[in-house]
Amino acid sequence: MKDFEIDQTIREALVAENDEWLNDLDPAIHESIIEVFKGKTWWVATYAFFVMLALTVLAAFSAWNFFHAEATRELVGWATGFLFCATSIGMIKIWYFIEMGKNSVTREIKRFELQLARVTSQIENA
Numbered sequence: 001m002k003d004f005e006i007d008q009t010i011r012e013a014l015v016a017e018n019d020e021w022l023n024d025l026d027p028a029i030h031e032s033i034i035e036v037f038k039g040k041t042w043w044v045a046t047y048a049f050f051v052m053l054a055l056t057v058l059a060a061f062s063a064w065n066f067f068h069a070e071a072t073r074e075l076v077g078w079a080t081g082f083l084f085c086a087t088s089i090g091m092i093k094i095w096y097f098i099e100m101g102k103n104s105v106t107r108e109i110k111r112f113e114l115q116l117a118r119v120t121s122q123i124e125n126a
Helices: 002-015 018-023 029-036 042-068 072-125
Strands: none
Touching: 002 072, 029 072, 042 072
């Protein structure tokens, strides 16, 4: 019987005015992207961004030269350069999305802690 009372208290706490406030905590996608540049490792994200820009320019340069190369050796060299740049860009983007996911998980844990603290205070006050 006591478990039912605790469950009911939890449901009431989650359904109350907290729902509207908690739903406002979810940022839009552009806010999630910018959030990576505001954390403790903002300098790593900035560095990765500029490296990715440089690799994009190098990939475009390699692709341009690949299509204008005449010898087979040149074709292989420019293709290798392009593939290296494209793979590196992909790895940087994977790291960036992992950082976005980490921020999202951290936000959800903090939200859960807040809900748990509110339910605990309601149980203690009851």
